[in-house]
Amino acid sequence: MSKEAPQRIFRHRGYTRSDLDEHSKVERFRSELKEAKLGKVWFSQVSAQNDPFDTNPAYEESSLREVKSFMEEFRRIAGARASFYDPDFVTTAVNRGYKKSQAKRHLRNYKQTRRSVRQVFEQHQGESLVCCFTEDPHNILMWSYYSCSHASFNYEFSLQRDKLETGKSVIADVRYVTERPRLTTIDMLRRMAQVNHPKDYVESLQDQRRIDDATLLCKSSHWEHEKEWRSLRTPQSKPGYYSISPYKLTGVTFGCRAQPELVSFVKSQLSGEVEFRFLELSGSTYELRYS
CATH class of the missing domain: 3.20.170 (ADP-ribosylation fold)
Incomplete structure (x- = not known):
């Protein structure tokens, strides 16, 4: 509490x-x-925190079936052309010289989604300010x-x-x-969807608190003597x-x-x-x- x-x-x-x-x-x-x-x-x-475990939860890879199910439900909410890191991925890809058919295939490449989401998520979290x-x-x-x-x-x-x-x-x-906090691929997808599609996708308060704790506010009990408080700012700063x-x-x-x-x-x-x-x-x- x-x-x-x-x-x-x-x-x-x-x-x-x-x-x-x-x-x-x-x-x-x-x-x-x-x-x-x-x-x-x-x-x-x-x-830039001095403890490499700080803001660095353990990672558990979700199954391809779970990733596919989440992405299909997400696109029903945010639009068929949306991805977890872009409001309209197809248009963005075409503007960068890709064929529309290539972009659409990429949206349904769930192995690639699973590989890339952790990197994108950790980059985003690392840019938060504290x-x-x-x-x-x-x-x-x-x-x-x-x-x-x-x-x-x-x-x-x-x-x-x-x-x-x-x-x-x-x-x-x-x-x-x-015990080190643990996040799954689906947890990371939920957070990235919330960040990039705030009007379309909203995390539950329970998920929001759990992910914030794991990525920003949980530390090993070795540090308990510090009685630490943190002020946080978004990655846009x-x-x-x-x-x-x-x-x-x-x-x-x-x-x-x-x-x-x-x-x-x-x-x-x-x-x-x-x-x-x-x-x-x-x-x-x-x-x-x-x-």
Whole structure:
């Protein structure tokens, strides 16, 4: 079951004191801080995730009979000339120099459909955009992995209290699972039909949620300590800065090894906009705490 959107989410960064020595890095850093003040964060392609299992479900090939049955039913809905990757495949093929008879035969080549759908689907999914957050600002491993061994900082974004429902439409919680999600050829055909023929073919809510979880929101339980949330954008968008409103920047926390020069630079760009905090090691336990 989907969790309620958290009041605060945190995004670790990897800038350190050494980045202030190169003009190009300084300008990129300054640009990011400027965007953060506006409530915008960088979204990258899903295919760039560091875990090769992430957004990569197991694949089960459907039978040719199942593929044929789906495609025939699909064309009854979307039109006899439609394919899962083109609203009117015959016209497109003819415009590219193919004979109409060749194009029509291709539409009924279910072996070719089965071979190509996985490649097309994975390319489409890999072009989706994602930005990752955590709800735990004190996790030692997160600071070690994503904030340069505690030498960098993280952003704190807070949700406006009267925008709880809107917040849940902006971010989604990652599902940590012990068994790798599994999709079939038919699942992929359903998604591609939905993407390319939204007026004609609509996935059931159950299928939509299951496929989204498998391709965008499921991770191995090895990562459960990260308590991750994700904001997602469609493949039609390009990597870049996008708003996560109604979340807005309210704080910056520096790691226990952050150098004074880094702290001063961040403060000079965000002063007056956010609250600044510093982490230190607990004197008696393996914990981080605010100083």
